[in-house]
Amino acid sequence: MSLNNFDKKRIVKNIFVIIAFSLVLILALVLANKDRPEYTTTRETGVEYETAKVLAITENNSEIDRDTEGVLRGSAELKVEILTGRYKGDICFVTNYFSALYNVDVKPGDTVCVRIDTTGDRVYNCNIYNYNRVPLIICLLVLFFLSLAIIGGFQGIKAFAGLAYTVLCIFGILLPLTLKGVQPIPLTCGIIFFTSAVCFYLIGGFSKKTVAAALGCFGGVMIAALLAQVSANIGGISTFQMDEAEALLLLKSTTAIKLRGLFTSGILIAAMGAVMDIAMSIASALEEVHNINPERDARQLFTSGLNIGRDAMGTMANTLVLAYVGSALNMCVLIYSYGVGLRQLLCTDFVAIEIIRAIAGSVGIICAVPCVSIIAALLYTRKK
Template identity: 65%
Template sequence: MKNELIIKIVSVVVFLVLSVGVIIYANTDRPKYTITESSGVEYETARVLSVLEDNTTIDADVENVKKGSAELEVEILTGRYKGDVCKVTNYFSALYNVDVSKGDTVSVRIDTSDVNEYTISIYNYNRIPLTIGLVVVFFGVLLLLGGKQGLKAFIGLVYTVVAIIFVLLPLTLKGVSPIPLTIGIVFVTSAVCFLLIGGIQKKTIAAALGSLAGVLIAAFLGAIAAKVGGVTTFQMDEAEALLLVKSTNPIQLRGLFISGILIAAMGAVMDIAMSISSAISEVHEANSKLGFKDLFAAGMNIGRDAMGTMANTLVLAYVGGALNMMVLIYSYGVSFTQLINTDFVAIELIRAIAGSVGIIGTVPCVAAISASLMSREK
């Protein structure tokens, strides 16, 4: 028992050291925005001390939004100009409407043109407290309802976010092929999440391997569909900006489209993989005499019930994210031929279908792996 504990501790330490090493390597020579005493653009937080003049009116034609401008007196709260009190004009329009009053905090843009010479403008609402509050609420709900397992789930989520931000993004900028990189990160992060929740068990091993199989199926179908339909990263809205990035970084743009599909499908694939693996484990516990065939059949029966809702989850997530664009396209009254052949529709269709097929394909993969592991004596 003592030896097992030592092995676990050593394994965790080695894994953490490797993870930190990868993060350090990935972020070496990371692009950084630099400012000097005489130039640069900074985004800081400021407090509204008073509204000196209000020249706004209500635009009844655009759902009663404000238009015009207001003169504000603000105090800079962060950065090198902290403590300075400035006057700033806050402009209002249908697309730019940061409505604040005395005592509110805002995000401001500071443009330095010379030493101690700068101009300030209202950038947006200060959403840092909101972001922190939402994370705290999310963590509280997980801890309250999930207890110890909820805490482990939150740690797994944090690890996943860290892997994406501090490994996937910087290594992609370094020119590492995004598809195999994303597959590796998906497998490692899903394995970490499963092991945190369930420890080293047959069901967690089966769920991790099944998740990898599911995202590979999604990637394979997405790659084929993208090839046939002539869809690449260059047809996406961010293509022009990414081409500018490519001029200074050896980034491989073509694989980003498939990588996005893998990451988007990851959550739903992990969900159904763990559900089926846990269910087969419970069936095995209830009747240890069941063989591979019976356990596999039980997993498939459970999976069929979950397929529809999981597929809907992913498709509706894409529809929700693209709802504004869909309303815009619908308002033009375009023909079906024109609609179905637009880049936007093709991209969203491939994402939704490839991800959904990945979810569906996860079911037999997890059922087979779980049934095989559970039916073995050792």
């Protein structure tokens, strides 16, 4: 089956746009990571984390602690072989300590991550750091990709590419530029707008549907950020009240990082995925409604978008709120066990932060529905 001229032009245009997006990403990554400080090691000093294989357990002094749900306590002497790094092939004897908080239980043949502290030329100490989780992470990523590819087909592959693009932008552009002192909120807004545009283009190409979804998504995320910032200012919440504040303050002494905007930036990123979901759902549904009945005017399409969104926004808001509750479940259990009163509970930094995150993100999802609906209605009914 041969392609007509229109299909050929569309393929060429898509290839050109993808190349352009890739070049922009590469250029941004190079500029953002320029002059990035790197941890270096020498022959006499340095700390490295490498992979090692457990050859044998030469001595086992551990026992099961029945009072702590069967975790091991004590220690075990291990014979390990270093598999990676400059000490590859070396045989070491290490002590593996067990406690309720540190419990790396291994057997001969297992691979582990070890910490190697070099104190002189070929003089070093080797300690068990943790399980070797790299194969597990790779398997999970492959499973995720195969699930998208098998069930979603080519659309699933494009969705995975969009996710990979977003992750690269966050870790390769947002983080290094934040450390260099760029204001995190404007930077995050720019990255969200650009990456959402790329994701929507990969999924649906350049069309009225993707334009409406991208602009509506950006509008919903901005509303979430505005609500979060206003609520944080009123409630006296900032990055300095978060669990990582002490470590970030130490980081500030050696970098130009701006801490106050990180709280809102985190909410922007957390809300982005859910808002993108509902934005594309509304835009796609309105496109179908318009194609079935092109005579519907903008007001009728807008009303249809709201009706469709009312069913979706409830479940999406639940998704976001429950995601925050699930991530903070351990802390919730602790707070509940202390018998904390409602007033004291609502005034704590931790609870206030999580409530602001959940409510701001949910409001962003809700407001994305009319944003996408009005933009899509205007685009679909616009005369050429």
